[in-house]
Amino acid sequence: MKWIAVNTYEEISEVAANIFSKQIQEKPNSVLGLATGGSPVGMYKELVARHQAGRLSFKDVQTFNLDEYVGLEQASPASYWTFMHENLFNFVDILTENIHLPNGKSEDLAAECVAYDGRIEEAGGIDLQLLGIGVNGHIGFNEPGTPFDATTNIVELTESTRTENAVYFDNLSEVPTHAITMGIQSIMKAKEIVLIAFGEKKLDAIEKLKSGHVTEDFPASQLLNHPNVTIIYGGTN
Numbered sequence: 001m002k003w004i005a006v007n008t009y010e011e012i013s014e015v016a017a018n019i020f021s022k023q024i025q026e027k028p029n030s031v032l033g034l035a036t037g038g039s040p041v042g043m044y045k046e047l048v049a050r051h052q053a054g055r056l057s058f059k060d061v062q063t064f065n066l067d068e069y070v071g072l073e074q075a076s077p078a079s080y081w082t083f084m085h086e087n088l089f090n091f092v093d094i095l096t097e098n099i100h101l102p103n104g105k106s107e108d109l110a111a112e113c114v115a116y117d118g119r120i121e122e123a124g125g126i127d128l129q130l131l132g133i134g135v136n137g138h139i140g141f142n143e144p145g146t147p148f149d150a151t152t153n154i155v156e157l158t159e160s161t162r163t164e165n166a167v168y169f170d171n172l173s174e175v176p177t178h179a180i181t182m183g184i185q186s187i188m189k190a191k192e193i194v195l196i197a198f199g200e201k202k203l204d205a206i207e208k209l210k211s212g213h214v215t216e217d218f219p220a221s222q223l224l225n226h227p228n229v230t231i232i233y234g235g236t237n
Ligand code: PGA
Pocket: 036, 037, 038, 039, 040, 132, 133, 134, 135, 138, 139, 140
C-alpha cells in the first residue's frame, strides 16, 4: 500500500487526477471505477479542465460507478447518475454507451446485481478504481460487517448514512432506504485502486487502516490485501 500525505483538498484532487490522467494516456480504452461524494468533486473538476485544454480524451474510456440508490429515477437530482453527469460526464467526450451505473430502478434487483458484475467482466475488468472512505471505514455502500466475499448486492442503508446523505435531498424521509453497491470482492478485482480521504474527520479511519488490522468490521481494511493501492489523504476542514 502506498501512502501519499498532502495538505489540501486541491493537492488530493491534483495527485488523484495525475494518476487517472496517466492511466487514460497510457491506455486510452481504460475501464475506470468511479465514485460519488464530496471527495472526488475536485478530481473530476481537474480532469474536466485537462480535457478542455485538449490534454485528455475519454472517447474510448468506459466507466463503472460503485453504487446507486434503489428506487430513484435516473434523472432525479439526487441520483448518482445525475451527480456523475453534473460533475464529469457532461463536460468530457465520453460516449453514453460507455457509462455504467447500477440500475436502482430495475424490476429485478437481484438479477441487476449479477448483471452489473457481468458487465464489468465483459469490459475486461476495472483497470483503476477510485474510492472514498466513510468515517466508519465503509467503501461504496459496504458498511461494517459486510462479508469480504460480497459481490454487487442490495444493501439497507444505516440511519447514520441516510442522515449524512440527507443534505442532497429536501428532507430525510426522501432519502432511499436501500442502495445497490459493488461488493468488496467486486472492488478488490480492480487492477489498481486509489482511495482519497480529505480532512480531519477522516483521520481516525486512515489511522485504523494504517494499523494494518484486517477485519470485516472495518471494510476498507480488506484493501491491505490488494497488491496495488494508493491512499491519498490529509488536509484540515
Ligand atoms: P465523501 O464520502 O466523499 O462525501 O466524504 C465518502 C464515503 O462516505 O464513502
